[in-house]
Amino acid sequence: MTMSMIEMKKTLKQLRLSGALATLETRLLEAQSSNLSAVEVLSDLLQDELDRRHTRLLDKCHQRSGLPERASLAEFDWSYNPQIPKRTCFELNTLKFIAEGQNAILVGKSGTGKSHVAKAIAYSAVRSGMHVAYVEADELLGNLAIASTEPLRKKKLLKPLVDADLLVLDDLFLRRRIATESADELQAILHRRYSLRRSCIITTNRVIDDWSKCLGDAALTTAILDRLLHRSVPVEFRGRSYRLKESSSRLVNTEESA
Ligand SMILES: Nc1ncnc2c1ncn2[C@@H]1O[C@H](COP(=O)(O)OP(=O)(O)O)[C@@H](O)[C@H]1O
Ligand SMILES: [Mg+2]
DSSP states (O other): OOOOHHHHHHHHHHTTOHHHHHHHHHHHHHHHHHTOOHHHHHHHHHHHHHHHHHHHHHHHHHHHHTOSSOOOGGGOOTTTSTTSOHHHHHHHHTTHHHHTTOEEEEEEOTTSSHHHHHHHHHHHHHHTTOOEEEEEHHHHHHHHHHHTTOHHHHHHHHHHHHHOSEEEEEEETSSSOOOHHHHHHHHHHHHHHHHTTOEEEEEESSOGGGHHHHHOOHHHHHHHHHHHHHTEEEEEEOSOOHHHHHHHHHHHHHHHHO
């Protein structure tokens, strides 16, 4: 028995084929007006379902990653700070470093685009189906200090950070000093990831020579640096703050409209 449109929609809903359900009417209309064969209509509908599932999965992975936005290298203005090693950034964006278990350390002054590039690479990893964990380092270190005395809470916090194919620690050492408990936990995470050959991206505006001041313990600093630097790509961000450019162009616009 041939189904009516309402019945077909109800069935697609029951079968949880929401992609095909969303496009059913359009595809049937198109089939009538363009004289499409049954095979063509069915193949379009199946593709719509696949597309919707892919988008949903991507949304879920993006949400789970903690990435605040969907950055990309396409909108990065390489001419603003030409000293930034563009080739290295694109090389990192191929994600080969993740397969090789390498780390990337993006060091440079504030506003030069370190976080932007790190987020772009992380989003490329999400798009390619990898499990990504993005955290702002200060927030993580604060949470680690709180969780350090609560084993269950600590386990819950640490698991995704150790399991992720790529961990992004954004703006490490924004605060000058890190609490000892947090530094110990950070060391443990990095040690675990190192032994599993899992990659990290770290962005920081402190040169590596200053890290011991922030960590406040020479042995701990050596332990962290050993793990991070052993297989790592250093990327130096030299140049002017893009934030200044943005605020000065806002100023010009305001003056022009006044
Ligand atoms: N070269 C660039 N082209 C386009 N936008 C940029 C560039 N550099 C920085 N930005 C933008 O300026 C802002 C600050 O950059 P951000 O990546 O947070 O800097 P950092 O992490 O080095 O302090 C962000 O909105 C970022 O997208
Ligand atoms: Mg930053």
